[in-house]
Amino acid sequence: MTALLTAEGVTVNFGGLVAVNAVTLSVPAGAIHGVIGPNGAGKTTFFNAIAGLVAVAPGRIAFDGTDITGLPPYQRARLGIRRTFQAVQLIPQFTVLENVLVGLHHDIKENYLTSLFGWSGRSAAEEEAQERTLEVLRFLGLTDALFKRPRELSFAEQRFVEIARALVARPKLLLLDEPAAGLSPQEVAAINALLRRLRTEWGTTIVLVEHVLSLVLDVSDRVSVLDNGKLIAEGAPREVEADPRVRAVYIGEDHA
Amino acid sequence: MTRDLIHRWFAPVAIAILLLVPLTTNSYIQFIINQVIVYVIIAIGLNLLLGYAGQFAFAHAAMMGIGAYTAALLMHRLGVTFWIAVPAGGFAAAAIGSLGALPAMRMKRVYLALMTLAIAELIQWVLVHWKVVTLGTDGVKIPHEKFLWFTLASDYHKFYLILAAMAVLYVVARRLVESKFGRSLVAIRENEIVAQCNGISIAHTKAAVFAVSAFYAGIGGALFALVLGHIVPDGFGLFQLVVHFSIVVIGGLISMFGSVIGAVLLTTLPELLRGVRALQELIYGVLLMVFIIFMPGGIAGFAKQRGWLPDEILVRGWRALQARLKREGGS
Numbered sequence: 001m002t003a004l005l006t007a008e009g010v011t012v013n014f015g016g017l018v019a020v021n022a023v024t025l026s027v028p029a030g031a032i033h034g035v036i037g038p039n040g041a042g043k044t045t046f047f048n049a050i051a052g053l054v055a056v057a058p059g060r061i062a063f064d065g066t067d068i069t070g071l072p073p074y075q076r077a078r079l080g081i082r083r084t085f086q087a088v089q090l091i092p093q094f095t096v097l098e099n100v101l102v103g104l105h106h107d108i109k110e111n112y113l114t115s116l117f118g119w120s121g122r123s124a125a126e127e128e129a130q131e132r133t134l135e136v137l138r139f140l141g142l143t144d145a146l147f148k149r150p151r152e153l154s155f156a157e158q159r160f161v162e163i164a165r166a167l168v169a170r171p172k173l174l175l176l177d178e179p180a181a182g183l184s185p186q187e188v189a190a191i192n193a194l195l196r197r198l199r200t201e202w203g204t205t206i207v208l209v210e211h212v213l214s215l216v217l218d219v220s221d222r223v224s225v226l227d228n229g230k231l232i233a234e235g236a237p238r239e240v241e242a243d244p245r246v247r248a249v250y251i252g253e254d255h256a
Numbered sequence: 257m258t259r260d261l262i263h264r265w266f267a268p269v270a271i272a273i274l275l276l277v278p279l280t281t282n283s284y285i286q287f288i289i290n291q292v293i294v295y296v297i298i299a300i301g302l303n304l305l306l307g308y309a310g311q312f313a314f315a316h317a318a319m320m321g322i323g324a325y326t327a328a329l330l331m332h333r334l335g336v337t338f339w340i341a342v343p344a345g346g347f348a349a350a351a352i353g354s355l356g357a358l359p360a361m362r363m364k365r366v367y368l369a370l371m372t373l374a375i376a377e378l379i380q381w382v383l384v385h386w387k388v389v390t391l392g393t394d395g396v397k398i399p400h401e402k403f404l405w406f407t408l409a410s411d412y413h414k415f416y417l418i419l420a421a422m423a424v425l426y427v428v429a430r431r432l433v434e435s436k437f438g439r440s441l442v443a444i445r446e447n448e449i450v451a452q453c454n455g456i457s458i459a460h461t462k463a464a465v466f467a468v469s470a471f472y473a474g475i476g477g478a479l480f481a482l483v484l485g486h487i488v489p490d491g492f493g494l495f496q497l498v499v500h501f502s503i504v505v506i507g508g509l510i511s512m513f514g515s516v517i518g519a520v521l522l523t524t525l526p527e528l529l530r531g532v533r534a535l536q537e538l539i540y541g542v543l544l545m546v547f548i549i550f551m552p553g554g555i556a557g558f559a560k561q562r563g564w565l566p567d568e569i570l571v572r573g574w575r576a577l578q579a580r581l582k583r584e585g586g587s
Binding site: 051052053072073074077078082083085089091092093094095097098101102103104105106108110112115116117121122123126127129130143146147165169 | 451456
């Protein structure tokens with residue numbers, strides 16, 4: 001299989017503090033790749049590097065055959081990299097419909113001449129985007145929330161809305177930053193089922209940063225382990241779980 | 257149900273009433289009403305920038321001045337017809353206004369406010385001192401152009417021209433905020449990181465909203481020049497800016513209704529206190545403070561809370577979508 005995402009020696013420096021240190025990994029198309037490690041291991045910073053929110057120096061990130069190391073975040077998003085955030089980031093004034101439509105910003109090919117000055121006041125591009133939003137919300141079982149605002153939703157629902165926003169443009173690569181954090185076991189099971197459906201039905205490639213080990217080890221094809229910004233192990237979930245270096249890092253950590 | 261009826265009939269009824277207005281006014285009241293309509297246009301422009309996009313820019317009065325002077329000078333010096341001079345005022349303001357996006361790329365809030373205020377002061381200085389072109393503090397007189405039966409000498413005739421411009425610009429602004437552009441403005445205001453990670457270019461969006469906002473100010477300024485018949489640089493200074501901010505904040509930020517309500521209230525109210533200019537300025541200042549402290553959502557925000565005004569969802573045709581889903585869910 002060809003790699004959809006390749007990180008080569010990715011290093012992120014915050015004024016002398018090396019948050020991510022020469023991390024190399026390769027994610028084949030259609031795979032679910034887990035990234036684990038204790039708090040402060042650099043997992044989220046590594047995500048930000050892929051999304052383009054922090055500068056990589058040195059290092060190289062390639063996506064779908066092109067070098068994206070120097071691209072700004074919005075261009076990476078347009079190429080098909082979408083993400084969620086560790087703390088859910090919805091726009092509070094927006095309804096679920098509007099929040100998810102933000103994810104389609106670049107896909108809506110608005111013809112402003114007809115949509116602003118046309119007599120009917122209709123916009124085909126906007127209507128199509130609304131259908132796509134409904135479709136992804138049906139997929140996630142969220143249609144009833146369409147006209148609700150985030151504050152009217154449960155925490156888990158808010159997280160699913162954020163996932164909907166990331167999914168609505170059918171990204172090639174979905175980056176999920178701790179999707180299970182703060183969820184009940186049943187809700188984690190729902191996330192688990194969703195990831196499997198995405199892989200089989202949509203063929204979405206997923207990179208999953210997670211502190212909750214049970215989910216990552218269960219659902220991932222391969223797992224990378226970060227500690228102090230360094231990649232200390234990589235392999236199939238079973239190998240990684242058995243790896244003494246990984247166990248050493250997790251001593252005193254919650255295994256739940 | 258009643259709300260749907262109100263929503264469906266509000267616009268046609270309002271237009272019918274507005275078209276009949278000149279039958280009931282004298283020339284003075286007509287002059288005031290013309291100003292109100294001009295301020296609706298200007299307020300819509302500022303609301304896009306300050307309300308929807310959350311950009312603390314203070315050059316709106318100067319943009320209005322650019323529009324007014326471009327149109328007035330084209331007409332006065334070159335004899336250009338107002339059909340061309342007014343849009344030219346809008347485009348000139350948009351061109352200069354989009355430059356305001358440059359500092360907005362790097363600066364936020366107070367710094368952007370100071371920077372744009374400095375640009376505004378510079379523009380006013382140019383209007384005063386570049387006498388060869390702008391005629392300085394003498395100001396510019398608008399010729400009384402005639403077009404078929406239409407004449408710029410009549411407040412009644414001007415009313416229909418300005419009303420038509422306002423109607424078109426209102427509808428366009430509504431449609432604009434109910435599109436991906438409007439949503440991207442709010443997304444940038446609320447969370448630039450989320451906006452970028454969803455494919456929104458901050459730079460392009462800011463440049464666009466600065467340009468559109470200035471276009472509204474410019475058209476408003478050009479029509480303002482037609483309404484007054486004579487403009488001077490002093491008309492586009494700090495007091496003008498305070499008026500703009502009062503209209504938008506008291507009417508209600510992030511609300512198209514708010515811009516209309518604010519313009520109507522704050523243009524007519526001071527007329528009742530005419531003759532005491534110091535009192536006018538005081539009223540604006542005090543009202544602005546009271547609203548910022550006690551009612552930051554403005555009148556429109558308060559009315560929305562009470563359910564008197566509908567929520568504004570930035571999605572074209574969302575009511576139809578909601579109705580359709582209700583039918584499908586019911587069957």
